[in-house]
Amino acid sequence: MESFGARLHRAVSERGPLCVGIDPHPALLARWGLTDDVDGLGRFARTVVDVLGDRVAVIKPQSAFFERFGSQGLAILESTIRQLRERGALVLLDVKRGDIGSTVRAYASAYLEPSSPMYVDAVTASPFLGVGSLAPMFELAAEHGGGVFVLALTSNPEGASVQRARAADGRSVAQLVIDEVSQLNAGAQPLGSIGLVIGATVGETGCDLSAVNGPLLAPGLGAQGATAADLRMVFGSALPAVLPSYSREVLGAGPDPAALRAAADRAVDDCRAALATS
Numbered sequence: 001m002e003s004f005g006a007r008l009h010r011a012v013s014e015r016g017p018l019c020v021g022i023d024p025h026p027a028l029l030a031r032w033g034l035t036d037d038v039d040g041l042g043r044f045a046r047t048v049v050d051v052l053g054d055r056v057a058v059i060k061p062q063s064a065f066f067e068r069f070g071s072q073g074l075a076i077l078e079s080t081i082r083q084l085r086e087r088g089a090l091v092l093l094d095v096k097r098g099d100i101g102s103t104v105r106a107y108a109s110a111y112l113e114p115s116s117p118m119y120v121d122a123v124t125a126s127p128f129l130g131v132g133s134l135a136p137m138f139e140l141a142a143e144h145g146g147g148v149f150v151l152a153l154t155s156n157p158e159g160a161s162v163q164r165a166r167a168a169d170g171r172s173v174a175q176l177v178i179d180e181v182s183q184l185n186a187g188a189q190p191l192g193s194i195g196l197v198i199g200a201t202v203g204e205t206g207c208d209l210s211a212v213n214g215p216l217l218a219p220g221l222g223a224q225g226a227t228a229a230d231l232r233m234v235f236g237s238a239l240p241a242v243l244p245s246y247s248r249e250v251l252g253a254g255p256d257p258a259a260l261r262a263a264a265d266r267a268v269d270d271c272r273a274a275l276a277t278s
């Protein structure tokens with residue numbers, strides 16, 4: 001079984017360092033001339049699948065925008081995931097799950113078990129109940145070639161009060177998360193399968209990322225104000241592991257397929273240039 005880290009490494013080499021989110025905000029549905037209902041959601045997601053599914057390395061559906069429409073929204077999410085994987089995109093489901101370990105086991109089975117209707121390549125997870133509570137996700141990911149992206153320094157301004165707080169040994173909470181994830185990835189080649197989420201908006205992290213050996217998902221580009229040029233300042237020498245992520249900035253170019261494609265191509269060009277180490 002090929003690991004998620006190896007699959008991601010290959011996808012990024014072939015398609016470029018880019019993750020595009022599927023975030024069907026009501027305002028975006030309106031901008032695309034779609035109704036804010038199940039029909040609009042389905043058309044929106046289908047367009048993203050058809051235009052970007054065979055050219056972007058990672059596509060990140062934001063579960064919340066599908067959950068808004070209850071079971072019908074979840075049915076669309078399931079078919080979107082299936083169609084994206086058929087087109088060769090890696091699917092990272094942004095669900096930010098976290099709970100006590102026995103419940104995390106059920107989440108792991110929902111997203112990382114190949115027989116599940118919601119099976120994806122990777123999920124986002126919240127470490128607020130302790131990184132160790134996510135162990136069932138790490139275990140199932142390892143068993144089936146999946147990945148988990150653990151929140152460390154999120155792109156929203158409110159995150160800092162918790163994530164930059166200091167633990168008894170002087171390390172920031174973010175650094176504690178980073179260190180635990182680094183241990184999980186130790187020795188993995190070419191890249192570990194447990195990633196971190198570090199927003200492109202956070203400025204200097206004050207964290208040591210040198211031992212992570214896993215992917216660093218960087219949301220916050222575009223609509224939240226960060227640019228690809230900010231990535232160097234945030235990630236420093238960890239830049240090669242960064243997976244830049246855009247949602248509204250790219251999606252806003254739709255629904256015209258050529259314009260949507262061009263926006264994704266521009267984003268990947270900007271990110272390639274920003275991540276190139278000199």
Ligand SMILES: O=c1ccn([C@@H]2O[C@H](COP(=O)(O)O)[C@@H](O)[C@H]2O)c(=O)[nH]1
Nearest residue numbers: 062154155199219220223224246247248
């Ligand atoms: O720290 C985080 C973690 C996740 N997100 C999610 O990424 C997208 C960002 O959308 P944009 O339109 O590019 O702002 C969205 O789904 C967030 O929930 C994040 O922004 N920051």
